[in-house]
Amino acid sequence: MVAYVDKKFSSACLVVLLFFVASSYARFSTMVTKDEIHTICTKQDINSSLCFEVLKATPEIGRLDLSDLAKFLLNYQAQNISDTLKQFKLSGGYTRDIESKYSVCIEEYEDALENRDYALKYLAAKDYDGLNTMVSATMTDMFTCTDDLSTMKPIPQLFVTKSNVISDLSNIIFVILECFLREKKKLCNSRDL
Numbered sequence: 001m002v003a004y005v006d007k008k009f010s011s012a013c014l015v016v017l018l019f020f021v022a023s024s025y026a027r028f029s030t031m032v033t034k035d036e037i038h039t040i041c042t043k044q045d046i047n048s049s050l051c052f053e054v055l056k057a058t059p060e061i062g063r064l065d066l067s068d069l070a071k072f073l074l075n076y077q078a079q080n081i082s083d084t085l086k087q088f089k090l091s092g093g094y095t096r097d098i099e100s101k102y103s104v105c106i107e108e109y110e111d112a113l114e115n116r117d118y119a120l121k122y123l124a125a126k127d128y129d130g131l132n133t134m135v136s137a138t139m140t141d142m143f144t145c146t147d148d149l150s151t152m153k154p155i156p157q158l159f160v161t162k163s164n165v166i167s168d169l170s171n172i173i174f175v176i177l178e179c180f181l182r183e184k185k186k187l188c189n190s191r192d193l
């Protein structure tokens with residue numbers, strides 16, 4: 001009887017132990033590692049200083065997997081887009097009916113902000129082609145905006161810088177997508193969008 005209880009007890013312990021081992025493996029194997037962040041931030045065409053700054057900024061980064069990290073960056077970027085959009089509207093004398101000096105950028109930024117919602121849906125559905133399209137679209141939006149800004153005299157450098165930062169964030173998301181999330185790494189080292 002005693003032996004029976006012991007055996008039952010120890011196999012219960014074993015099951016519990018295995019459960020913890022398995023779940024900790026599941027957990028640790030998917031968290032973003034420092035090495036992965038280093039790999040992402042030192043890829044060609046990545047603004048390393050921005051990348052390390054953004055990906056070190058918060059303690060919760062260590063608790064994210066790569067998909068969460070892409071989500072974090074999409075939301076971070078959307079915050080920058082939304083803040084800068086407000087500044088464009090304030091600086092350009094924007095009202096509903098009057099053309100703003102920044103109307104091209106305002107339109108592109110509004111489009112970029114909408115891309116975030118689609119991008120998050122595609123990410124959740126693991127539709128990586130869809131996600132690629134949205135990330136690329138935001139880069140194009142920023143390019144169209146800075147192109148317009150560069151025709152102004154004087155060039156509003158602050159807005160050019162902010163748009164470049166937003167575009168740099170797209171590049172980071174692009175690397176996470178093409179070098180980590182996707183199984184086929186065809187576009188990992190290619191900037192041919």
Ligand SMILES: *[C@@H]1O[C@H](CO)[C@@H](O)[C@H](O)[C@H]1NC(C)=O
Binds near residue numbers: 049053
């Ligand atoms: C990288 O991003 C920072 C903003 O964090 C910016 O000041 C700098 O000019 C960028 N570097 C390049 C090479 O674009």
Ligand SMILES: *[C@@H]1O[C@H](CO)[C@@H](O)[C@H](O)[C@H]1NC(C)=O
Binds near residue numbers: 083
């Ligand atoms: C982007 O957002 C972060 C955090 O909200 C902020 O620290 C940073 O200055 C913003 N950058 C731009 C270009 O708006």
